[in-house]
Structures are given as structure tokens and as C-alpha cells.
Amino acid sequence: MVRINDVTSYTHIDGVGVIVLNSPPVNALSAAVRDGIHAGVRQAIADAHASAIVLRCDGNTFIAGADIREFGKPPAGVGLGEVQRALEESPKPVVAAMHGTALGGGLEVALVCHWRIAVPSAKLGLPEVGIGLLPGAGGTQRLPRIVGPEVALELMTSGAQVEAADALGIGLIDELAPEDDLQGAAVALAKRVVAEKRPLRKLRDQNDKVEAARGNPELVAAFRKANAKKFRGFAAPEKIVQCVEAAVNLPFDEGLKLERKLFVELMQGEQSAAQRHYFFASRQAWKVPGLKKDAAIVPVQTVGVIGAGTMGAGIAMNFLNVGIPVHIVETRQEALDRGLATIRTNYGNTAKKGRLEVGAIEERMALVTGSLELQDLSGCELVIEAVFEDMEVKKHLFGRLDRVAKAGAILASNTSALDLNQIASATARPESVIGLHFFSPANVMKLLEIVRGDQTSDSVIATSMQLARKIGKVAVLVGVCPGFVGNRILGQRQREANQLIFEGATPWAVDRVLYDFGFPMGPFAMSDLAGLDLGWNKDKSTGATLREVLCEMGRRGQKTGAGFYDYDGQRTAQPSQLVEGVIRDFARKKGIAPRQVSDDEILERCIYPMINEGAKILQEGVAVRASDIDVVWINGYGWPVYRGGPMHYGERIGLPKVLSRMREFEARHGPQFKPAKLLEELVASGRKFSDLSPLARTPAFQA
Ligand code: T1G
Numbered sequence: 153m154v155r156i157n158d159v160t161s162y163t164h165i166d167g168v169g170v171i172v173l174n175s176p177p178v179n180a181l182s183a184a185v186r187d188g189i190h191a192g193v194r195q196a197i198a199d200a201h202a203s204a205i206v207l208r209c210d211g212n213t214f215i216a217g218a219d220i221r222e223f224g225k226p227p228a229g230v231g232l233g234e235v236q237r238a239l240e241e242s243p244k245p246v247v248a249a250m251h252g253t254a255l256g257g258g259l260e261v262a263l264v265c266h267w268r269i270a271v272p273s274a275k276l277g278l279p280e281v282g283i284g285l286l287p288g289a290g291g292t293q294r295l296p297r298i299v300g301p302e303v304a305l306e307l308m309t310s311g312a313q314v315e316a317a318d319a320l321g322i323g324l325i326d327e328l329a330p331e332d333d334l335q336g337a338a339v340a341l342a343k344r345v346v347a348e349k350r351p352l353r354k355l356r357d358q359n360d361k362v363e364a365a366r367g368n369p370e371l372v373a374a375f376r377k378a379n380a381k382k383f384r385g386f387a388a389p390e391k392i393v394q395c396v397e398a399a400v401n402l403p404f405d406e407g408l409k410l411e412r413k414l415f416v417e418l419m420q421g422e423q424s425a426a427q428r429h430y431f432f433a434s435r436q437a438w439k440v441p442g443l444k445k446d447a448a449i450v451p452v453q454t455v456g457v458i459g460a461g462t463m464g465a466g467i468a469m470n471f472l473n474v475g476i477p478v479h480i481v482e483t484r485q486e487a488l489d490r491g492l493a494t495i496r497t498n499y500g501n502t503a504k505k506g507r508l509e510v511g512a513i514e515e516r517m518a519l520v521t522g523s524l525e526l527q528d529l530s531g532c533e534l535v536i537e538a539v540f541e542d543m544e545v546k547k548h549l550f551g552r553l554d555r556v557a558k559a560g561a562i563l564a565s566n567t568s569a570l571d572l573n574q575i576a577s578a579t580a581r582p583e584s585v586i587g588l589h590f591f592s593p594a595n596v597m598k599l600l601e602i603v604r605g606d607q608t609s610d611s612v613i614a615t616s617m618q619l620a621r622k623i624g625k626v627a628v629l630v631g632v633c634p635g636f637v638g639n640r641i642l643g644q645r646q647r648e649a650n651q652l653i654f655e656g657a658t659p660w661a662v663d664r665v666l667y668d669f670g671f672p673m674g675p676f677a678m679s680d681l682a683g684l685d686l687g688w689n690k691d692k693s694t695g696a697t698l699r700e701v702l703c704e705m706g707r708r709g710q711k712t713g714a715g716f717y718d719y720d721g722q723r724t725a726q727p728s729q730l731v732e733g734v735i736r737d738f739a740r741k742k743g744i745a746p747r748q749v750s751d752d753e754i755l756e757r758c759i760y761p762m763i764n765e766g767a768k769i770l771q772e773g774v775a776v777r778a779s780d781i782d783v784v785w786i787n788g789y790g791w792p793v794y795r796g797g798p799m800h801y802g803e804r805i806g807l808p809k810v811l812s813r814m815r816e817f818e819a820r821h822g823p824q825f826k827p828a829k830l831l832e833e834l835v836a837s838g839r840k841f842s843d844l845s846p847l848a849r850t851p852a853f854q855a
Contacts, residue, residue, distance in 0.1 A: 245267065650698075684715050
């Protein structure tokens, strides 16, 4: 075995030269890896005893793509294009031997090899769209030549991974290897190719599938139309479509030129910077500095859920989905029955969409039991309460739970804003109390805010983080404060949206500006969807607020056919002149003279206070790092991932600009715009949120 460089070796097996990469954690195409492959190919070609070449990786996976950490840095090492040319132009057949995840540039390297083999557990894909890019190493031109333009469009705009067996079916690989003998199978394939004198196939020369699509111009147009809503606001998918159009209509090298041009545009754009930021942020969020490495993980065999309402049922489903039995406790049989029926209905709806086998419904339903006795939770290692959002109710319940739950059980509250330390004080085991703030619908939303109380133990935190990963959530550890991180920041945007419509902006203008920014819908449309009468009491209503007036008018949202908007039978929203008049009356009574409010002011008044509140959250130690706040808002509130989250967005706008606008708003509208001390300090010192080191330990916020 010859060592080519730190991450590459070359060995000779049975007349075949084998290039082995070993660059943890994912064999990403760093400069060293590219240099290693390039030199390894030269070595193999020069090796008189090698009639063919195998390229494989040690470690968990075949090459998982370009090294994203190198983006934006000065180029080093041999270029990927050069490496690919060396492989594709090799006079000796090259076999790519894949395991783990062959992704992005990794799969594009495999596509310039002449043959491809993978173990059954391998997955292959071109996920560049997930970081705001497109496959920039020939993938947009070679993939359509193997699988056809239609499948290529789906795979590249979704970034989906294909199981090896399916990859075999669509021609992405030529053979499956035994799970435990990839190298042996690859060498055998290489030897067969030589013995049978098979020609060196180059995908760039295989044009039958793209030429066949030339007669169907509708194909791409139909794809664009079908995906317009999903791709709204994103730049990369449309450029991928243009590349596939080129693959169909232009010679290979022309298509490659367009791919290069569009790749560079995306790489230099704001969206990819934001999505690459999010890629790393979503991985950093799992890292809790200061957490004892040896913190004991509580083995959770059974989960107890208290409350079978929408949240309780949704929470229970997360655990049933991964085979963990759940016992639900309610106070009334009909509420319990309704909750169990909700779970079954939800699974039935998923099955109707083809995303769940009908048999799996029964398997999961067999794991859920229910009763009216809190005592029945005494065997659970984790109990999550999802009862009425009232501190006294929760404290009373936790006091009872403390006497019922077994020693070492984790007692979790699903509270969305209340002080967890107060809830913990109702028990004799505050070290076992934690907040697990699920977002509705709890069985769908990815975000889980894990709320650390003053005395929550490392073991309880570590167990909660591990469980969150197991149930497929994106977990962010936060400290205790009113609204934690997500809802506390939401309060800033809501306050400004509600104020702006009294100053002269309409609800539809505010919604449009935030929708165009990239949110799935604006705050007023959202209110109509959720119902304006949440928490509204008909008997106590005094018409003191706009929301009360609208509820009293029977305008309680989509469900009543009218809220801020008027709705037709298909629930299509129309701005309501009547509501606009009610708002104007309100403003007049408040002594607010209506004025023109620009879209820019709407956006800045809604977004900048969110960034400012994020700065306060950081200075109070309620979040571990700024990027955690971005992860919360992207996964819990629909912040467009191509804008990176409020803190990343603030940095891209420029913190000095955010600060100066906040100061202007403070002078004009009042102290609610007072800049956070941290924002002022960072601007004064020329630093950004991302320059701050993660918090050593998240202390609880003292309200
Ligand atoms: N570059 C650099 N680091 C990477 C990386 C990459 N491509 N992929 C993963 N990591 C790091 C990650 O940050 C983490 O680091 C560790 O590896 C484990 O990752 C030319 C231009 C491969 C399925 O988009 O999808 O090729 O936190 O926690 O859950 O057209 O990582 O430990 O310090 O995710 O087992 C295209 C991205 C790049 C694949 C493994 N490729 N990676 O998942 O581990 S662009 C991708 C993944 C490109 C070409 C274009 C996943 C994974 P740390 P992890 P995992």
C-alpha cells in the first residue's frame, strides 16, 4: 500500500489499482481529497500491473460532496473539474465503489467513472439545492443522460437520496455489492470489464434519453407549473430546471458551460450563504457547551402524556412513530376517546397520502393506551403534560405528578411560555423537570424548544436532546423567560403588525410584505386561519380591542367565513372594506392620524425588533448561540431558509443599519424600539452575532 497523501492511499489488488480515501467525517472533497484522487489516478495509470482502477472510501461513507467549509475561501489544490477529467479520460476502466451516502460532488465524481457499484445500504443523491446551489460538477448534464430529464428534475430540485436498489433500477449504478465486501465486488467488476473488453462508457456521450425528450417541450413547463408554490422565493430550483433544459436541447459542453455560469451565480448569491449558514447552524444546535460528557442517559421505555387534546395527541404520535409505547391520561373519558380517535384519524390521513402503510397504523395504535388515573403513569420514565396553559393548573398537576412518578422519571411541561422554574418548584425534584415545547401540530412541526430550568440536571437535558433526535425533531436548548426564544421574538413582530394597521398600513399590505419576504403567510391571514376568538370570552368582551370588535361582529376567522378578510366558499381571502373602516375608526379614537406606510417601513418595523429581541435573548443567556435563534425561527415559524434566520439576516443587512433604524424608530414611536445593549456593543466594536462564543451554560433568565 502506497500513501499518496494524508487522506489517500493506493493499493494493488489482483491486477486492479485501488485508490482509498479516508478523510473523516464524510470524505468531503477537500483540497487534500481532490489532490489525492488526482495523484491516485496518475499512479494507477502508471502502474503496469493495474489493468483497471477502483475508487473507494474508508469510514462511514463514500464522498458526501464538496467540502462546504471551503466555500468562500481562496481555491487550493487541484480543481474538481480537473479531477473528473483525469477519471473520465483514464485509459483504464474506473469503478466507483460506494457505501454510506454518495452525495453532491461525490456522486458527480462517481458519474465520471465508467462503472458504479454500491452496497444495498448506500444512498445516492444530488442535494446541492438544500444549500442554495445546483450540482456544479456536471451533475445537471450527466444525471438526465442516465435517468432521463423528468427523474433528474425531481431528484435535483428535491435533493432526495435514492436507495441503492432503486439506483440500480434507474441505471445510476451498475451492480449491488455484498454489504460486507464492497472492495472485493468492485475489484471483481473491474476485472470482468477488462476481461470482457467492455468499451470505456462516458455518460457525456450517452444522449438517447435527452434527445428523446426534445420532442416534449411541455415536460419542463409542466414541471415548473407543478412546483411553482414549493419553489416560491428560492433561486436554485429554477436554475436547475434551466440546466436540465440545456441538457435536453444543447450539446454536452454547452450545457456544462451554462451549469457553470448558473452555479457561480448561486454560489455568490445571498440565498446560498443563508442556506449554508443554516446547514451548519442546524448541526451546531445539538451541541450544548458545558453539558457533562458523561451525563447519564435515562432509558425511556414508556412515555406518559397528560392531556389528550390536539397537542397531547400530537405529542403522543411522535413517540408512537418510533415504537415507544405511550400512556395518555385525561380527566374525562370522552376527552380521552376523542384524543385516541384523533391519533387514529391523523394516521389514516397520512396513509391516504401514501406516506404510511395501513398495517403500521394498527402497530402504532397498539402502542397507545389511556386511562383517567394519574397513578397509571407511575411506570413511565418520561411524562409530558399538555394541559391548559395556566400556571396554577400546571403547578397543581406537577405536585401530584411528583408523588406518582417513579424515581428518576423526567417530568416535562409542554408550556409555550410559562416560567418552568415555578412549575418545577411544585415538585421535590426540580432537577428532573424540563420544558419540551412542541409546536402545533406537534406530530408535524420539526422544532422542539427544550427549556432548561435553573436546576434541570445535565442527565435530563442530555436524555431530552437524544430523544428529540430519535423522534426526528430539530431541538434547540433555551433558558427560561416569557415566551422562551420563538414566541418571545414573535411577540415583537405581532406588536408591530398590529400597530402598523392603525397608522395607515392595511392588514393585507402587512401580510403581502411578509409573504413576499418569504413567510408562508402574513400575521393577519394566520390569525384568520387560527381563529380570532382564541381566548376570547363572549360574556366578558367589551369591544376594547380590534380583535374583540371583530369577534363581536361574528368575524372570527376563516371558520366563520370572515375575519380580517372575507372568505368565499373555497376560503379564498378577499380584503374587507368593512374591516378597513373599523380599523380607521379605532385609529381615530386612539388619536392616530392615518398616513402612507411604505412596504420598506412595514418590513423594517416587523423584522428589526425581532433581531433586536434576539440580541436581548443572547445578552440574557437564554440562547446558547445566535444561530440557535435562526434554527428556532426557520423550523418553528416559517422564516424562509434562504434568508438564514433573523440573526443571520441582521448580519447580512448590517448590524449598524439595524441599530440606526431602531434608534430612529425609538425616537419616533417609543421605547419598544430601544436597542439591546448587546446590539450597541457589537456595533461599537465592529463585531457580529456570529463572533460571539457559545454560552458556557444557559442560566435561567430572571424575569
Ligand atoms: N462539507 C463539509 N462538512 C460536512 C459536509 C460537507 N459536504 N457534510 C457533512 N459535513 C460535516 C457536518 O458539518 C458535521 O460536522 C459532520 O460532517 C457530520 O455531518 C460540486 C458544490 C453526509 C448525510 O450537501 O447531508 O457537492 O458538526 O451531522 O447526520 O456539485 O452530513 O461533526 O463538525 O450531517 O451522518 C453537497 C451534506 C455539497 C451533503 C451525513 N453535499 N451533508 O449526515 O452527519 S455541495 C451535501 C449531509 C457540492 C458539487 C456541490 C450529511 C450526511 P460536525 P452530519 P449525518
